[in-house]
Structures are given as C-alpha cells and as structure tokens.
Amino acid sequence: MEGIYEIPAGSIVLESSIGGGGFSDVYSGRWTKFDKTEQVAVKVFRHLLNEDDPEILKKLKKRLNSEVSTWKRALSHHHPNVLPFFGVYLRDTTRLPALVSPLRQAGDILHYTTSRNTTPDRRRLVIGIATGLDHLHNNGVVHGDLTPRNVLIYIDPETGNAIPQIADFGRAKILDGTGVAGSLIFNCRYSAPEVLRSSDDERSQETNAVLSKHSDVWSLGMVLLHVLSGLEPYPKLKSEAQIIIALYRKQEPEPKDHQMANCPVGPKVWPLLQQCWKIHELPTARCSARDCLVAFENNFCGVLRQPSEDELEEAIGSPLDQSLSTNGFQSAFK
Structure with a gap:
C-alpha cells in the first residue's frame, strides 16, 4: 500500500x-x-x-x-x-x-468513566471528543460511526490526564467520495435518523451517501450526552424498535431522564446538545463540530461531578447495569 x-x-x-x-x-x-x-x-x-x-x-x-x-x-x-x-x-x-x-489499556470512554478508581474530568473529555471530530471534518473525513465504544482513552504518562481518541475508521469515508459502505448495522442510540432510514437499503452506496458531517454531529451530541450524564441516550427505551419509533416521532432525549439538572452546568448544557440534533429540522440545520466545540468551551464553568449509582437507578427506573463496570480492555473495533 x-x-x-x-x-x-x-x-x-x-x-x-x-x-x-x-x-x-x-x-x-x-x-x-x-x-x-x-x-x-x-x-x-x-x-x-x-x-x-x-x-x-x-x-x-x-x-x-x-x-x-x-x-x-x-x-x-x-x-x-x-x-x-x-x-x-x-x-x-x-x-x-x-x-x-x-493498545489503550484504559479502554473506551465508558469503561474509563465508570471505573471505580477514576474521577473523570468530563469537561476535558467532552472538549477532546469535539476537538477530534472537528479535526476529522477539517481534513475531509466523515467518521460515520461515532459511539462511546469508538472513543478510546490514552493516559498521558507525564500529566496523568485522560485524553479521548476517536478510533475505528471502518465505516468512515472521505468527502471526495472514495469511502466504501458495506452491510452496515448502526447503533440506534447514537445514529442520526437519516442514517437509520437508509441503513436497510440494499443499495449500500445510498447508505454511504447519507453519512455526512451532519450525521456525525448528531452522533457527537448523543455521545457527549452519555459522557456528561453517565446514561446512554433514551435510557428508558430498552429496544431498538422503541428508539426508532421515538426518532420517527421526532422525540429527542429528555433532560429529566439524564439528571442534567444535578450537574452544575446542566441548564447551559442541554441547549448546546440540542444544537447537535435539531430533530425538528433538516440535518443541514445542525451545528458544526467546530460550533459545538466553541460553545462548550465558552459555556463550561465549574467541575461536572459524576452522578451516584442511586441517581442513575432513579433515572432509569431499574438497577444500574453492572456490565458498565466490567474490568478489562474494551476495544473500539467492532
């Protein structure tokens, strides 16, 4: 090569x-x-x-x-x-x-943020992810599958800081059209509605065509929501079918389901996330990765604390999924 x-x-x-x-x-x-x-x-x-x-x-x-x-x-x-x-x-x-x-021993961002021996600086993580996506878009790359599992954590040996790194370019494409789509299965909790609508299209190039900077920004908003709140998007919806129906009805995540009000910057964060989704408008109405990055940098103040297990259980109405705390390296590749 x-x-x-x-x-x-x-x-x-x-x-x-x-x-x-x-x-x-x-x-x-x-x-x-x-x-x-x-x-x-x-x-x-x-x-x-x-x-x-x-x-x-x-x-x-x-x-x-x-x-x-x-x-x-x-x-x-x-x-x-x-x-x-x-x-x-x-x-x-x-x-x-x-x-x-x-090899990133700290695993993916979910494994890192739910580890018992870490107190993650969620502001730093959020800004790092947005910065990485902005870099990709500036270089003409659409990631196409931005999820928490595809964000690995590098621990800087000198500072001890956790640095998020976007990984897995198996579904990415270059904006000049050289990307290739195969038989794709997307994660409904993080994928834009236009991507899910086309993911079962037999003509895979049409699926590839809807992967765009705009669909990446939708995924960015959902990933940041998960990182900030500690809960996956639509935590009360347990099946993919329920999530797809909610998206079809243009139902975006609810602040009350994510305990955002308990975070010091909650009232400021939610409108920023909504700019990534623009669920009632065309994909082109969404903000850019750069806009998202600048908005979060300008609006963060104070330290975001990690929600307790009691708060998480109350938010989802069921015991906390213990699988989030499993040990071992979680790969970004699927």
Missing part, C-alpha cells in the same frame, strides 16, 4: 482477543522493533482465513484499502484526539494485512 508503513511478518506476536465484529477480530499483541517492544492492537479481517470467492475477496480488499486510506487521511496532520495508526502488518502472502494501532 503506497505511503503506508508495512510492518514485516514475524515482528508482532498476537496475544489475546480483545474485540471483534462482523468483518474482523481485534487482538492485543507485542510489536518488537529495533529491540524495543510496544503493546499494540491488531485488527484482523477474519473472512480472509477461508475465503475463496474472488468477488468477496475483492470487496474485502476494497474495504481494507478504504479504511487504511481514510485513517491515513485523518492523520495527515497528527492530532492527539485521533488514535494513531502504526501501519499494516504483513502476516503472510495469503491473507490481507492487519491494521495496527496502539
């Missing part, structure tokens, strides 16, 4: 599985380079292990090339809020290269 660093076969030792999805598996590994070893995450396209159909192989190669090209585009200028890309790992000549990035 032109312009991409190729990591030679044998230099990475795969260790344990840390995630995966419909197209790939992700492993932790150790990369030895010039007598120095680094912990890495390795994304392996599983279909290549036993895939003989030339058309499917061609499609998978196209998907890989698209993800690599988009990730490279996103890092055309290094940015602290975008996960670095080390290169492609040439395991052997019979399979597609794997994608290699740093």
Whole structure:
C-alpha cells in the first residue's frame, strides 16, 4: 500500500482477543522493533482465513484499502484526539494485512468513566471528543460511526490526564467520495435518523451517501450526552424498535431522564446538545463540530461531578447495569 508503513511478518506476536465484529477480530499483541517492544492492537479481517470467492475477496480488499486510506487521511496532520495508526502488518502472502494501532489499556470512554478508581474530568473529555471530530471534518473525513465504544482513552504518562481518541475508521469515508459502505448495522442510540432510514437499503452506496458531517454531529451530541450524564441516550427505551419509533416521532432525549439538572452546568448544557440534533429540522440545520466545540468551551464553568449509582437507578427506573463496570480492555473495533 503506497505511503503506508508495512510492518514485516514475524515482528508482532498476537496475544489475546480483545474485540471483534462482523468483518474482523481485534487482538492485543507485542510489536518488537529495533529491540524495543510496544503493546499494540491488531485488527484482523477474519473472512480472509477461508475465503475463496474472488468477488468477496475483492470487496474485502476494497474495504481494507478504504479504511487504511481514510485513517491515513485523518492523520495527515497528527492530532492527539485521533488514535494513531502504526501501519499494516504483513502476516503472510495469503491473507490481507492487519491494521495496527496502539493498545489503550484504559479502554473506551465508558469503561474509563465508570471505573471505580477514576474521577473523570468530563469537561476535558467532552472538549477532546469535539476537538477530534472537528479535526476529522477539517481534513475531509466523515467518521460515520461515532459511539462511546469508538472513543478510546490514552493516559498521558507525564500529566496523568485522560485524553479521548476517536478510533475505528471502518465505516468512515472521505468527502471526495472514495469511502466504501458495506452491510452496515448502526447503533440506534447514537445514529442520526437519516442514517437509520437508509441503513436497510440494499443499495449500500445510498447508505454511504447519507453519512455526512451532519450525521456525525448528531452522533457527537448523543455521545457527549452519555459522557456528561453517565446514561446512554433514551435510557428508558430498552429496544431498538422503541428508539426508532421515538426518532420517527421526532422525540429527542429528555433532560429529566439524564439528571442534567444535578450537574452544575446542566441548564447551559442541554441547549448546546440540542444544537447537535435539531430533530425538528433538516440535518443541514445542525451545528458544526467546530460550533459545538466553541460553545462548550465558552459555556463550561465549574467541575461536572459524576452522578451516584442511586441517581442513575432513579433515572432509569431499574438497577444500574453492572456490565458498565466490567474490568478489562474494551476495544473500539467492532
């Protein structure tokens, strides 16, 4: 792959599985380079292990090339809020290269913010995510799948600060049209209505077409809501069907469901989030990632505290989902 660093076969030792999805598996590994070893995450396209159909192989190669090209585009200028890309790992000549990035031991942003031994600065996290998305958009990249699971946490060894980094460019596209959409399944809690309406369209390029800066900003608003309140969007709706119906009826999240009034900046935060959704208007009416970033920087005051478990239980009307507190690394790749 032109312009991409190729990591030679044998230099990475795969260790344990840390995630995966419909197209790939992700492993932790150790990369030895010039007598120095680094912990890495390795994304392996599983279909290549036993895939003989030339058309499917061609499609998978196209998907890989698209993800690599988009990730490279996103890092055309290094940015602290975008996960670095080390290169492609040439395991052997019979399979597609794997994608290699740093291993983030702190996990994704949900794992980090619900950890018992952290008191997250949610203001810093929110501004970091918005900054990262603004950087992508400034470089002509639409992420297409911004969720909390796709925001990893890097702990700065010098300051101890938690730095959010946007990851997983498997659904991203470059605005000149070189992105590729496959058979996509979107997370209803974070996806814009126009994306969900088209996600079951057999003509995948139409699905790709609705992925835009505007749909990214919708997702940004939902992710920030989750990070700030500690509750996922629409916490009282338990099924995807209920969420889709709510979106069809143009029902946005309710402040009372997220205990925003208990946060020192609650009354200021909610209107900012609404600018990301504009649920009663066209997608083009939504604010930009830059507008969102500037608004949050200008309006934050005081420290956002983390809601207690009693408050969370009261907000959702059921015991707190203990799965949010599970230990172990949560991969951004699905």
